[in-house]
Amino acid sequence: xxxxxxxxxxxxxxxxxxxxxxxxxxxxxxxxxxxxxxxxxxxxxxxxxxxxxxxxxxxxxxxxxxxxxxxxxxxxxxxxxxxxxxxxxxxxxxxxxxxxxxxxxxxxxxxxxxxxxxxxxxxxxxxxxxxxxxxxxxxxxxxxxxxxxxxxxxxxxxxxxxxxxxxxxxxxxxxxxxxxxxxxxxxxxxxxxxxxxxxxxxxxxxxxxxxxxxxxxxxxxxxxxxxxxxxxxxxxxxxxxxxxxxxxxxxxxxxxxxxxxxxxxxxxxxxxxxxxxxxxxxxxxxxxxxxxxxxxxxxxxxxxxxxxxxxxxxxxxxxxxxxxxxxxxxxxxxxxxxx
Numbered sequence: 256x257x258x259x260x261x262x263x264x265x266x267x268x269x270x271x272x273x274x275x276x277x278x279x280x281x282x283x284x285x286x287x288x289x290x291x292x293x294x295x296x297x298x299x300x301x302x303x304x305x306x307x308x309x310x311x312x313x314x315x316x317x318x319x320x321x322x323x324x325x326x327x328x329x330x331x332x333x334x335x336x337x338x339x340x341x342x343x344x345x346x347x348x349x350x351x352x353x354x355x356x357x358x359x360x361x362x363x364x365x366x367x368x369x370x371x372x373x374x375x376x377x378x379x380x381x382x383x384x385x386x387x388x389x390x391x392x393x394x395x396x397x398x399x400x401x402x403x404x405x406x407x408x409x410x411x412x413x414x415x416x417x418x419x420x421x422x423x424x425x426x427x428x429x430x431x432x433x434x435x436x437x438x439x440x441x442x443x444x445x446x447x448x449x450x451x452x453x454x455x456x457x458x459x460x461x462x463x464x465x466x467x468x469x470x471x472x473x474x475x476x477x478x479x480x481x482x483x484x485x486x487x488x489x490x491x492x493x494x495x496x497x498x499x500x501x502x503x504x505x506x507x508x509x510x511x512x513x514x515x516x517x518x519x520x521x522x523x524x525x526x527x528x529x530x531x532x533x534x535x536x537x538x539x540x541x542x543x544x545x546x547x548x549x550x551x552x553x554x555x556x557x558x559x560x561x562x563x564x565x566x567x568x569x570x571x572x573x574x575x576x577x578x579x580x581x582x583x584x585x586x587x588x589x590x591x592x593x594x
Contacts, residue, residue, distance in 0.1 A: 288368045288532050295536030299543060303553045318505030319566065322498045326570040329494045333357050336487035340396050343480040355577040362574025368532050374400065395471050399484065402472060407488035408520035409436040411496070415516035423548050432521070443472040495519055502562050508555040518545045538564060
């Protein structure tokens, strides 16, 4: 065997080892998330004993139909938001094309271990697009969308605390939500102001990225398209609260709408953390805990949360029809990317 052949064999073995390591790592991560999801439901099962059939027999299907229609409408609003964000980055995308990408991403969010995997996928396909701010800005588009979603959710939860529900919540929880909201609001300004003081050699690249993202957010909100993205996020998060409230009404569970305005944004953010399978388990456990402050039984909180998750999962299923156009667009127009 020649030297070149030996090198080729060595490179091949190294590649196989790396691929095997990545596969093992992926399996381990998925296994851990499945385990955490199982543990969350196990903890809930120790607190809850009920028959779901009893709720379904007394349910009003009209509320579920309205909630389903609203969930689909929210996907269309998300598509409009994504289209404006891409337009902000110099990529003209029609609402139809944006809807294909968002609906397919919505489906991926519900069937893979990480809740935001679909959103990250449609953003990542922009890496070869001719974006105004450079190739790496696909991450900026993803970051801007998630920043708008998280900040608007916390703002809604903070506004809900101005109602009478604050009397039943622990002070430390309210302080944490308000502090987290304030931190996200001022984060872009602080990132720009403080970055020059932290440009040490070892973290120079990290600080530079933080500064770039901060500048990106500030510039985005100076543009009407960036403001549209933010107010669309407020509408989406508010609509999710309405869907949750409609499900509760349909199941005959007594709950105030102001309570939904606090509970839904908080458990939505917790469910988005990459620690469970598509947010299941974390959403239900946090919902049971949060609604417990308002004297809603664990049984009622669990069934509403599960039905809420199922409704949004069902609303994502039309994304199957968007799979082929999504991948076809990736192959057909690689220079522009796919939204």
